[in-house]
Amino acid sequence: MQLLKDISRLFYPDLCLNCDKNLLYKESILCSFCRHDLPQINLKNYQNNEITDIFYGRTAIKKGASFLYFRKKGITKQLIHHLKYKNRQDVGTFIGNWFGYELDKSNEFKNIDYIVPVPLHSSKLKKRGYNQLTTFGNSLSTTLKTPYLPDVLLRISSTKTQTFKKRFERFSSTTTKFNLTNTSVFENKHVLLIDDVITTGATLEACCNELLKSKNITISIITMAFTEKT
Template identity: 60%
Template sequence: MRLLKDLFYLFYPKLCAACELKLVENETSICTSCRHDLPLTNFLNYNDNKVTQVFYGRVLIEKGYSLLFYRKKGITQKLIQDLKYKGNEEIGIFFGNWLGEILKENNEFTSVDYIVPVPLHPKKLKERGYNQVTKFGEKLSEHLKTPYIENYLIRISSSKTQTFKSRFERFSNNDTKFILKNPTYFNNKHILLIDDVITTGATIEACVKEFKKSKNCTISILTMAYTE
Protein backbone atom coordinates (compact mmCIF):
# COMPACT_ATOMS: atom_id res chain seq x y z
CA MET A 1 0.00 0.00 0.00
CA ARG A 2 2.80 2.43 0.88
CA LEU A 3 4.54 1.61 -2.41
CA LEU A 4 1.39 2.38 -4.39
CA LYS A 5 0.99 5.63 -2.50
CA ASP A 6 4.60 6.62 -3.20
CA LEU A 7 4.19 5.82 -6.91
CA PHE A 8 0.99 7.90 -7.05
CA TYR A 9 2.69 10.95 -5.56
CA LEU A 10 5.67 10.44 -7.84
CA PHE A 11 3.46 11.02 -10.87
CA TYR A 12 0.88 13.26 -9.19
CA PRO A 13 2.77 15.16 -6.49
CA LYS A 14 0.95 17.41 -4.06
CA LEU A 15 1.85 21.06 -4.59
CA CYS A 16 2.01 23.95 -2.17
CA ALA A 17 -1.14 26.07 -2.54
CA ALA A 18 0.97 29.23 -2.24
CA CYS A 19 4.17 28.73 -4.28
CA GLU A 20 3.04 25.62 -6.23
CA LEU A 21 6.28 23.76 -5.52
CA LYS A 22 6.17 20.08 -4.59
CA LEU A 23 5.32 19.34 -0.98
CA VAL A 24 7.61 17.00 0.91
CA GLU A 25 6.56 14.34 3.41
CA ASN A 26 4.64 15.68 6.44
CA GLU A 27 3.75 18.94 4.66
CA THR A 28 0.05 19.52 4.00
CA SER A 29 -1.43 22.16 1.70
CA ILE A 30 1.35 24.70 2.31
CA CYS A 31 5.10 24.16 2.35
CA THR A 32 7.15 25.02 5.42
CA SER A 33 8.77 28.01 3.70
CA CYS A 34 5.45 29.59 2.73
CA ARG A 35 3.99 28.88 6.15
CA HIS A 36 6.78 30.95 7.70
CA ASP A 37 5.92 33.79 5.29
CA LEU A 38 2.26 33.93 6.27
CA PRO A 39 1.39 37.29 7.92
CA LEU A 40 0.16 36.21 11.34
CA THR A 41 -1.89 38.77 13.26
CA ASN A 42 -0.61 37.58 16.66
CA PHE A 43 -3.41 39.41 18.46
CA LEU A 44 -2.77 38.87 22.17
CA ASN A 45 -5.99 40.35 23.53
CA TYR A 46 -9.04 38.46 22.27
CA ASN A 47 -11.46 40.99 23.77
CA ASP A 48 -9.90 44.10 22.22
CA ASN A 49 -8.12 43.89 18.88
CA LYS A 50 -8.66 44.92 15.26
CA VAL A 51 -11.41 42.35 14.80
CA THR A 52 -13.52 43.41 17.79
CA GLN A 53 -12.86 47.08 17.04
CA VAL A 54 -14.60 46.71 13.66
CA PHE A 55 -17.89 46.33 15.53
CA TYR A 56 -17.55 49.14 18.08
CA GLY A 57 -20.81 51.07 18.19
CA ARG A 58 -22.52 48.56 15.88
CA VAL A 59 -23.05 45.26 17.68
CA LEU A 60 -21.69 43.77 20.88
CA ILE A 61 -18.98 41.15 20.40
CA GLU A 62 -17.61 39.07 23.27
CA LYS A 63 -14.31 38.04 21.65
CA GLY A 64 -12.75 38.15 18.22
CA TYR A 65 -9.73 36.76 16.41
CA SER A 66 -8.24 36.30 12.95
CA LEU A 67 -5.26 34.10 12.17
CA LEU A 68 -3.77 36.09 9.27
CA PHE A 69 -3.70 39.54 7.73
CA TYR A 70 -5.30 39.70 4.27
CA ARG A 71 -3.44 41.95 1.86
CA LYS A 72 -4.06 42.65 -1.81
CA LYS A 73 -1.91 40.37 -4.00
CA GLY A 74 -0.46 38.78 -0.88
CA ILE A 75 -0.06 35.11 -0.01
CA THR A 76 -3.20 35.07 2.16
CA GLN A 77 -5.30 36.39 -0.71
CA LYS A 78 -4.07 33.62 -3.00
CA LEU A 79 -4.86 30.93 -0.44
CA ILE A 80 -8.35 32.26 0.30
CA GLN A 81 -9.18 32.60 -3.40
CA ASP A 82 -7.98 29.05 -4.07
CA LEU A 83 -10.21 27.89 -1.22
CA LYS A 84 -13.26 29.81 -2.42
CA TYR A 85 -13.04 29.55 -6.19
CA LYS A 86 -10.77 26.60 -7.05
CA GLY A 87 -12.23 23.96 -4.77
CA ASN A 88 -9.12 23.59 -2.63
CA GLU A 89 -10.91 22.74 0.62
CA GLU A 90 -7.69 21.37 2.08
CA ILE A 91 -6.77 24.99 2.83
CA GLY A 92 -9.78 25.21 5.15
CA ILE A 93 -8.67 22.01 6.86
CA PHE A 94 -5.12 23.37 7.21
CA PHE A 95 -6.30 26.64 8.81
CA GLY A 96 -8.83 24.81 10.98
CA ASN A 97 -6.15 22.54 12.41
CA TRP A 98 -3.68 25.37 12.90
CA LEU A 99 -6.08 27.76 14.58
CA GLY A 100 -7.75 24.94 16.49
CA GLU A 101 -4.43 24.00 18.08
CA ILE A 102 -3.79 27.62 19.08
CA LEU A 103 -7.21 28.04 20.67
CA LYS A 104 -7.09 24.68 22.42
CA GLU A 105 -3.78 25.68 23.99
CA ASN A 106 -4.83 29.13 25.20
CA ASN A 107 -8.38 28.15 26.30
CA GLU A 108 -9.87 31.35 24.91
CA PHE A 109 -13.15 29.87 23.63
CA THR A 110 -13.94 27.24 26.24
CA SER A 111 -17.34 28.81 26.99
CA VAL A 112 -18.58 28.53 23.40
CA ASP A 113 -21.67 26.35 22.95
CA TYR A 114 -21.86 26.20 19.15
CA ILE A 115 -19.70 27.02 16.13
CA VAL A 116 -21.81 28.51 13.32
CA PRO A 117 -20.60 29.48 9.82
CA VAL A 118 -21.66 32.56 7.89
CA PRO A 119 -23.87 30.81 5.33
CA LEU A 120 -23.92 31.10 1.58
CA HIS A 121 -27.13 31.81 -0.29
CA PRO A 122 -28.59 28.47 -1.51
CA LYS A 123 -28.07 29.53 -5.13
CA LYS A 124 -24.39 30.34 -4.49
CA LEU A 125 -23.96 27.11 -2.54
CA LYS A 126 -25.37 25.12 -5.43
CA GLU A 127 -23.07 26.89 -7.92
CA ARG A 128 -19.92 26.46 -5.82
CA GLY A 129 -20.81 23.10 -4.38
CA TYR A 130 -19.54 23.87 -0.88
CA ASN A 131 -19.27 26.57 1.75
CA GLN A 132 -15.61 27.56 1.98
CA VAL A 133 -15.68 27.62 5.79
CA THR A 134 -17.28 24.20 6.34
CA LYS A 135 -14.04 22.21 6.59
CA PHE A 136 -12.52 25.02 8.64
CA GLY A 137 -15.41 24.85 11.08
CA GLU A 138 -15.40 21.07 11.30
CA LYS A 139 -11.73 21.03 12.27
CA LEU A 140 -12.26 23.78 14.85
CA SER A 141 -15.07 21.68 16.25
CA GLU A 142 -12.74 18.71 16.68
CA HIS A 143 -10.09 20.73 18.51
CA LEU A 144 -12.46 22.73 20.70
CA LYS A 145 -14.84 19.82 21.37
CA THR A 146 -17.69 22.14 20.42
CA PRO A 147 -20.59 21.27 18.07
CA TYR A 148 -20.41 22.71 14.55
CA ILE A 149 -23.94 23.37 13.28
CA GLU A 150 -25.28 24.56 9.96
CA ASN A 151 -28.79 25.23 8.64
CA TYR A 152 -29.95 27.37 11.58
CA LEU A 153 -28.69 30.67 10.20
CA ILE A 154 -30.03 31.06 6.66
CA ARG A 155 -28.98 33.55 4.00
CA ILE A 156 -32.08 34.86 2.24
CA SER A 157 -30.52 37.38 -0.14
CA SER A 158 -27.96 36.97 -2.86
CA SER A 159 -25.67 39.86 -3.72
CA LYS A 160 -22.72 40.58 -5.99
CA THR A 161 -19.56 38.70 -5.00
CA GLN A 162 -17.79 40.69 -2.28
CA THR A 163 -14.34 40.08 -3.77
CA PHE A 164 -15.06 42.29 -6.78
CA LYS A 165 -16.59 45.19 -4.89
CA SER A 166 -14.79 48.28 -3.70
CA ARG A 167 -14.35 48.65 0.05
CA PHE A 168 -16.97 51.43 0.10
CA GLU A 169 -19.49 49.26 -1.77
CA ARG A 170 -18.94 46.41 0.71
CA PHE A 171 -19.41 48.74 3.67
CA SER A 172 -22.53 50.36 2.31
CA ASN A 173 -24.13 47.11 1.15
CA ASN A 174 -27.43 46.59 2.98
CA ASP A 175 -28.71 43.86 0.64
CA THR A 176 -27.30 40.91 2.57
CA LYS A 177 -30.01 39.49 4.81
CA PHE A 178 -30.20 36.48 7.09
CA ILE A 179 -32.85 34.73 9.11
CA LEU A 180 -32.34 32.63 12.22
CA LYS A 181 -34.51 29.54 12.46
CA ASN A 182 -35.77 28.78 15.96
CA PRO A 183 -34.12 31.70 17.86
CA THR A 184 -35.08 30.18 21.24
CA TYR A 185 -32.65 27.34 20.52
CA PHE A 186 -29.83 29.84 21.10
CA ASN A 187 -31.20 31.40 24.27
CA ASN A 188 -28.43 31.80 26.87
CA LYS A 189 -25.85 30.38 24.46
CA HIS A 190 -22.38 31.57 23.40
CA ILE A 191 -22.00 31.37 19.61
CA LEU A 192 -18.69 31.36 17.75
CA LEU A 193 -19.50 32.83 14.33
CA ILE A 194 -16.88 31.94 11.70
CA ASP A 195 -16.03 33.21 8.22
CA ASP A 196 -13.08 33.31 5.84
CA VAL A 197 -12.23 37.03 5.73
CA ILE A 198 -13.46 40.06 7.63
CA THR A 199 -13.23 43.45 5.88
CA THR A 200 -15.88 45.98 6.90
CA GLY A 201 -17.78 43.49 9.05
CA ALA A 202 -21.13 44.31 7.37
CA THR A 203 -22.03 40.68 6.64
CA ILE A 204 -21.07 39.46 10.10
CA GLU A 205 -22.94 42.39 11.67
CA ALA A 206 -26.11 41.28 9.88
CA CYS A 207 -25.61 37.74 11.23
CA VAL A 208 -25.02 38.98 14.77
CA LYS A 209 -28.22 41.04 14.69
CA GLU A 210 -30.16 37.87 13.88
CA PHE A 211 -28.63 36.04 16.82
CA LYS A 212 -29.54 38.95 19.07
CA LYS A 213 -33.16 37.89 18.56
CA SER A 214 -32.30 35.05 20.93
CA LYS A 215 -32.49 35.83 24.64
CA ASN A 216 -29.12 36.51 26.29
CA CYS A 217 -27.15 35.17 23.28
CA THR A 218 -23.43 36.02 23.30
CA ILE A 219 -21.44 36.23 20.05
CA SER A 220 -17.74 35.82 19.35
CA ILE A 221 -16.10 36.11 15.93
CA LEU A 222 -13.38 33.96 14.37
CA THR A 223 -12.05 34.25 10.82
CA MET A 224 -9.13 32.94 8.83
CA ALA A 225 -8.05 36.44 7.89
CA TYR A 226 -8.54 40.16 8.58
CA THR A 227 -8.25 42.77 5.84
CA GLU A 228 -5.81 45.56 6.68
Protein backbone atom coordinates (compact mmCIF):
# COMPACT_ATOMS: atom_id res chain seq x y z
CA MET A 1 0.00 0.00 0.00
CA GLN A 2 2.78 2.44 0.93
CA LEU A 3 4.57 1.61 -2.34
CA LEU A 4 1.47 2.60 -4.31
CA LYS A 5 1.24 5.84 -2.37
CA ASP A 6 4.89 6.62 -3.05
CA ILE A 7 4.44 5.94 -6.79
CA SER A 8 1.33 8.13 -6.84
CA ARG A 9 3.24 10.97 -5.21
CA LEU A 10 5.79 10.83 -8.05
CA PHE A 11 3.12 11.64 -10.63
CA TYR A 12 0.71 13.60 -8.44
CA PRO A 13 2.81 15.25 -5.72
CA ASP A 14 1.13 16.83 -2.74
CA LEU A 15 1.77 20.55 -2.71
CA CYS A 16 1.92 23.02 0.15
CA LEU A 17 -1.31 25.04 0.12
CA ASN A 18 0.63 28.23 0.71
CA CYS A 19 3.87 28.13 -1.31
CA ASP A 20 3.04 25.30 -3.79
CA LYS A 21 6.27 23.44 -3.09
CA ASN A 22 6.25 19.66 -3.01
CA LEU A 23 5.47 18.29 0.42
CA LEU A 24 8.00 15.91 1.87
CA TYR A 25 7.22 12.53 3.42
CA LYS A 26 4.95 12.92 6.47
CA GLU A 27 4.25 16.59 5.69
CA SER A 28 0.60 17.46 5.09
CA ILE A 29 -1.32 20.61 4.11
CA LEU A 30 1.70 22.87 4.68
CA CYS A 31 5.43 22.43 4.29
CA SER A 32 7.51 22.72 7.44
CA PHE A 33 8.60 26.26 6.55
CA CYS A 34 5.04 27.56 6.08
CA ARG A 35 3.83 25.69 9.12
CA HIS A 36 6.52 27.41 11.16
CA ASP A 37 5.32 30.79 9.84
CA LEU A 38 1.68 30.31 10.86
CA PRO A 39 0.51 33.39 12.84
CA GLN A 40 -0.66 31.50 15.91
CA ILE A 41 -2.53 33.22 18.73
CA ASN A 42 -1.13 32.07 22.02
CA LEU A 43 -3.68 33.00 24.66
CA LYS A 44 -2.91 32.80 28.35
CA ASN A 45 -6.37 33.89 29.52
CA TYR A 46 -9.42 32.32 27.89
CA GLN A 47 -12.00 34.48 29.69
CA ASN A 48 -10.58 37.95 29.09
CA ASN A 49 -8.86 38.44 25.75
CA GLU A 50 -9.24 40.09 22.35
CA ILE A 51 -11.80 37.49 21.26
CA THR A 52 -14.09 37.72 24.29
CA ASP A 53 -13.73 41.52 24.31
CA ILE A 54 -15.64 41.67 21.00
CA PHE A 55 -18.78 40.41 22.71
CA TYR A 56 -18.59 42.59 25.80
CA GLY A 57 -21.97 44.25 26.31
CA ARG A 58 -23.46 42.35 23.36
CA THR A 59 -23.91 38.78 24.55
CA ALA A 60 -22.70 36.60 27.40
CA ILE A 61 -19.57 34.56 26.58
CA LYS A 62 -17.84 32.38 29.17
CA LYS A 63 -14.60 31.73 27.28
CA GLY A 64 -13.22 32.42 23.83
CA ALA A 65 -10.23 31.50 21.70
CA SER A 66 -8.95 31.49 18.13
CA PHE A 67 -6.05 29.57 16.68
CA LEU A 68 -4.64 31.89 13.98
CA TYR A 69 -4.61 35.54 13.04
CA PHE A 70 -6.41 36.20 9.74
CA ARG A 71 -4.80 38.81 7.49
CA LYS A 72 -5.57 40.19 4.04
CA LYS A 73 -2.60 38.26 2.71
CA GLY A 74 -0.97 35.28 4.29
CA ILE A 75 -1.06 31.60 5.14
CA THR A 76 -4.28 31.70 7.15
CA LYS A 77 -6.20 33.21 4.25
CA GLN A 78 -4.88 30.49 1.94
CA LEU A 79 -5.95 27.75 4.35
CA ILE A 80 -9.46 29.13 4.87
CA HIS A 81 -9.91 29.71 1.13
CA HIS A 82 -8.98 26.12 0.27
CA LEU A 83 -11.21 24.81 3.05
CA LYS A 84 -14.29 26.81 2.05
CA TYR A 85 -14.07 26.95 -1.73
CA LYS A 86 -11.81 24.12 -2.93
CA ASN A 87 -13.22 21.22 -0.94
CA ARG A 88 -10.05 20.79 1.08
CA GLN A 89 -11.87 19.54 4.14
CA ASP A 90 -8.61 18.06 5.38
CA VAL A 91 -7.65 21.63 6.32
CA GLY A 92 -10.38 21.55 8.96
CA THR A 93 -8.96 18.31 10.33
CA PHE A 94 -5.44 19.75 10.28
CA ILE A 95 -6.45 22.83 12.29
CA GLY A 96 -8.87 20.94 14.52
CA ASN A 97 -6.30 18.34 15.56
CA TRP A 98 -3.63 20.92 16.30
CA PHE A 99 -5.87 23.45 18.03
CA GLY A 100 -7.75 20.71 19.86
CA TYR A 101 -4.49 19.43 21.30
CA GLU A 102 -3.61 22.92 22.56
CA LEU A 103 -7.06 23.41 24.09
CA ASP A 104 -7.00 20.00 25.73
CA LYS A 105 -3.57 20.70 27.18
CA SER A 106 -4.85 23.96 28.69
CA ASN A 107 -7.57 22.13 30.66
CA GLU A 108 -9.83 25.15 30.04
CA PHE A 109 -12.52 23.28 28.09
CA LYS A 110 -12.96 20.12 30.12
CA ASN A 111 -16.52 21.02 31.14
CA ILE A 112 -17.99 21.48 27.64
CA ASP A 113 -21.15 19.45 27.02
CA TYR A 114 -21.62 19.99 23.26
CA ILE A 115 -19.77 21.42 20.28
CA VAL A 116 -22.11 23.31 17.92
CA PRO A 117 -21.09 24.78 14.53
CA VAL A 118 -22.37 27.99 12.99
CA PRO A 119 -24.68 26.44 10.37
CA LEU A 120 -24.86 27.07 6.65
CA HIS A 121 -28.18 27.90 5.01
CA SER A 122 -29.59 24.83 3.24
CA SER A 123 -29.19 26.45 -0.20
CA LYS A 124 -25.49 27.20 0.38
CA LEU A 125 -24.94 23.76 1.87
CA LYS A 126 -26.47 22.19 -1.21
CA LYS A 127 -24.33 24.31 -3.53
CA ARG A 128 -21.06 23.78 -1.67
CA GLY A 129 -21.81 20.21 -0.66
CA TYR A 130 -20.40 20.49 2.85
CA ASN A 131 -20.12 22.75 5.88
CA GLN A 132 -16.51 23.85 6.20
CA LEU A 133 -16.77 23.42 9.97
CA THR A 134 -17.61 19.71 9.94
CA THR A 135 -14.09 18.26 9.92
CA PHE A 136 -12.90 20.98 12.29
CA GLY A 137 -15.75 20.20 14.69
CA ASN A 138 -15.30 16.45 14.47
CA SER A 139 -11.58 16.79 15.21
CA LEU A 140 -12.27 18.97 18.25
CA SER A 141 -14.94 16.48 19.33
CA THR A 142 -12.46 13.60 19.27
CA THR A 143 -9.70 15.47 21.08
CA LEU A 144 -11.90 17.14 23.71
CA LYS A 145 -14.08 14.04 24.05
CA THR A 146 -17.21 16.14 23.56
CA PRO A 147 -20.22 15.37 21.31
CA TYR A 148 -20.46 17.31 18.05
CA LEU A 149 -24.07 18.42 17.46
CA PRO A 150 -24.57 20.05 14.03
CA ASP A 151 -28.32 19.80 13.48
CA VAL A 152 -29.98 21.61 16.39
CA LEU A 153 -29.05 25.18 15.44
CA LEU A 154 -30.20 26.05 11.90
CA ARG A 155 -29.68 29.06 9.64
CA ILE A 156 -32.98 30.29 8.25
CA SER A 157 -31.77 33.23 6.17
CA SER A 158 -29.25 33.14 3.37
CA THR A 159 -26.49 35.72 3.05
CA LYS A 160 -23.48 36.17 0.81
CA THR A 161 -20.15 35.06 2.20
CA GLN A 162 -18.79 37.56 4.71
CA THR A 163 -15.18 36.45 5.11
CA PHE A 164 -13.74 39.15 2.86
CA LYS A 165 -16.28 41.93 3.49
CA LYS A 166 -15.10 45.14 5.05
CA ARG A 167 -15.48 45.27 8.81
CA PHE A 168 -18.20 47.96 8.78
CA GLU A 169 -20.24 46.12 6.15
CA ARG A 170 -20.18 42.93 8.21
CA PHE A 171 -21.11 44.69 11.42
CA SER A 172 -23.99 46.46 9.69
CA SER A 173 -25.45 43.22 8.35
CA THR A 174 -28.27 42.08 10.65
CA THR A 175 -30.21 39.95 8.20
CA THR A 176 -28.76 36.59 9.24
CA LYS A 177 -31.24 34.64 11.33
CA PHE A 178 -30.98 31.31 13.14
CA ASN A 179 -33.42 28.89 14.69
CA LEU A 180 -32.89 26.60 17.67
CA THR A 181 -35.02 23.56 16.91
CA ASN A 182 -34.99 22.20 20.46
CA THR A 183 -34.41 24.55 23.39
CA SER A 184 -34.37 21.77 25.98
CA VAL A 185 -31.25 20.05 24.59
CA PHE A 186 -28.96 22.80 25.88
CA GLU A 187 -30.69 23.53 29.19
CA ASN A 188 -28.09 23.73 31.98
CA LYS A 189 -25.38 22.86 29.47
CA HIS A 190 -22.09 24.45 28.44
CA VAL A 191 -22.01 24.79 24.64
CA LEU A 192 -18.89 25.43 22.57
CA LEU A 193 -19.92 27.42 19.46
CA ILE A 194 -17.40 27.17 16.61
CA ASP A 195 -16.82 29.13 13.40
CA ASP A 196 -14.07 29.63 10.82
CA VAL A 197 -13.20 33.35 10.98
CA ILE A 198 -14.34 36.01 13.43
CA THR A 199 -14.20 39.69 12.45
CA THR A 200 -16.96 41.75 14.06
CA GLY A 201 -18.64 38.78 15.74
CA ALA A 202 -22.06 39.66 14.28
CA THR A 203 -22.85 36.14 13.07
CA LEU A 204 -21.67 34.52 16.29
CA GLU A 205 -23.66 37.07 18.30
CA ALA A 206 -26.81 36.15 16.35
CA CYS A 207 -26.16 32.47 17.05
CA CYS A 208 -25.63 33.16 20.74
CA ASN A 209 -28.87 35.13 21.00
CA GLU A 210 -30.75 32.16 19.59
CA LEU A 211 -28.94 29.65 21.82
CA LEU A 212 -29.81 31.77 24.85
CA LYS A 213 -33.41 30.66 24.43
CA SER A 214 -32.24 27.57 26.33
CA LYS A 215 -32.56 27.96 30.08
CA ASN A 216 -29.35 28.39 32.05
CA ILE A 217 -27.11 27.79 29.04
CA THR A 218 -23.41 28.72 29.12
CA ILE A 219 -21.71 29.59 25.82
CA SER A 220 -18.04 29.63 24.86
CA ILE A 221 -16.64 30.36 21.41
CA ILE A 222 -13.82 28.81 19.40
CA THR A 223 -12.80 29.85 15.88
CA MET A 224 -10.08 28.82 13.48
CA ALA A 225 -9.02 32.40 12.94
CA PHE A 226 -9.44 35.93 14.25
CA THR A 227 -9.18 38.95 11.96
CA GLU A 228 -6.18 40.97 13.05
CA LYS A 229 -6.97 44.61 13.66
CA THR A 230 -5.12 46.99 11.34
